Amino acid sequence: MATARPSDAVSEADPEKVQSGVQGVAGLGATVVNLALVAEFWGQWRVVLVIVGVGVGLTLLNLLFFEWLPKKLSRATVETVRMAVNGAGVALVGIHTQWSALLWVFVTYNMLWYFGLDRWVRPRMAVYLVGLDAVALSTGANPIMALAFSLLGIFGYLVSEKRVALLRGMLELVQQKREELEKAHQELQQLHQRALEQERLSSLGLMAASVAHEINNPMSFVTANVDALLQEMRDTQDLPEPMKEFRDDVLPATLDGIKRVNSIVSDLRRFSRGDYEGHTAYDFDAEVRTALRIAHIQLGHVRVERELNEIGTVSGRPRQLVQVLVNLLVNAGQATPAGGVVRLTTRREGARVRVEVRDTGTGMSEETKRHLFEPFFTTKPPGLGTGLGLSVVHGIIKSHGGRIEVESELGKGTCFILDLPRVPPLTAETPSGGNLRASR
Structure with a gap:
């Protein structure tokens, strides 16, 4: 199973990803406790065999069977089965070790990490602890020892749960701020680019207005002169025959073209105004x-x-x-x-x-x-x-x-x-x- 990235864990709060992320460290802790128990009972081979057998069996179950089981059953069901199997293994070792203090450390340690993040985690913790305490007390465990480590497990779990909740809240806040910062940065880049484009477009508009103004001045003279020439030719009585074509066709068409140019220049000047x-x-x-x-x-x-x-x-x-x-x-x-x-x-x-x-x-x-x-x-x-x-x-x-x-x-x-x-x-x-x- 792939290790979850922090951002995925924050955004999705997926129990499988969270547990996968702590699997290595948690497994190391269980191994160390088992080795300490083996060292404590070294020479009592029957007890050592039980400790080693239960440790290896639980490790294989957790690494193999419980990696496959979530694909078939719900997360809550898998965690309940996991709790029952681990509780039975701890009880079996406890009976054979006469509830050693090292085993009680493992009971407390088990409560801190191993039973998921779904909404049934607290009821499972209660069943797990009450069941182990009942088995321990009925098989000769020291009541004070059971009470001490039970209280340590309960309040250790609550403190751990609270710290995890606060950490998740801080991570979510950091992630949110980061996303807001990235969004603001993108918007700033867009505004900067828009300002550059608007400045360029504004410069083009000013240039267009200037060019239109420069065209407008000579076109005024052209318009006036062609119009005056056409009017004079129309007022001339004895106009030569070749000039009549200019009077009737060429100059009116030219004047229409000039007026069209003037209209375009006027439109361009008005269109480029920025006020x-x-x-x-x-x-x-x-x-x-x-x-x-x-x-x-x-x-x-x-x-x-x-x-x-x-x-x-x-x-x-x-x-x-x-x-x-x-x-x-x-x-x-x-x-x-x-x-x-x-x-x-x-x-x-x-x-x-x-x-x-x-x-x-x-x-x-x-x-x-x-x-x-x-x-x-x-x-x-x-x-x-x-x-x-x-x-x-x-x-x-x-x-x-x-x-x-x-x-x-x-x-x-x-x-x-x-x-x-x-x-x-x-x-x-x-x-x-x-x-x-x-x-x-």
Whole structure:
């Protein structure tokens, strides 16, 4: 039988493991007492033979028979049989040695370790001691000797039991503190990593805002000049025929492209702002279109389908909604091979808004779905993801009083479903609302 580790003994309190751990020391004590008895009665060969025979027999029974018996019977039954066999052996030696003081030492010693940790241990101790005392007194033992060692055994056992209980309590407390310390250390490492990632993301946001600002200035001149040129060409009466194509087709298309660039720059500047955003009324459909424009480059290899029903005005944090949709759209694009489909659907359902981002990508396993919204969990290669995106998405949806559901199957794609109230409850300012569910 394998020796139990301390942590196992503390956490499980398994009598077999505890007894296995002390088996060697306890057996050594019994051997020493038997040798002392043999030395005391050396020359009285009949007595020596009884001592040796009982000692060897009990050792074999305890090492062989009682290692196998627990597999067939309950622990309480095995300990009761063990008590009866050991008690009979001690009584037999006691009768032949006229209840030597060394034997009484063994009786006391036997009470300290050998009869398990189950709830019947005290009744067994009482039966063991009363039975031996009765046999001893009826076969000529000294009553004072019996009383002295019985009291020593009783109070020695109680003190030992109390010390073991206190030690186990201390070990459990140490183990608990150690687990709490390890948990705190892991949380500290996560917070440290999160701080580093947030600092990096914040730097990227500042850089994006700066780049958008730098692009915005020259684009203002380009917009104004192209618009002025188009207006002037429209006001010119005798415009040459080759220039009419520029007036009617080229410049309007160019101006539309410039306006689209300006919209993307404006979206990027607003999206990268890091200041606090309170709840406000906003046009839900406009923010959805903003998210599609920002995520457009990441979706260039797939076909984007959209079914945008008129949602109208809702209450919440518009920049956070854009952040959620951009994250889900980009994830869908990264999970979908070229030629696949990413579909965005919005619709009103009474006082709530339902948004679906569905893809025909690789899908997710059950194991991935279980950890999907944990911070820093990612299945992307290094450099393509930090594992924070979906954790942030989950937190934002919760803060809006909504919920997010995930339907996914390997090889068949994934669908993220957002269910949001058009007007978040007042308690939605705290991060405790909402719920999460993942399904096939």
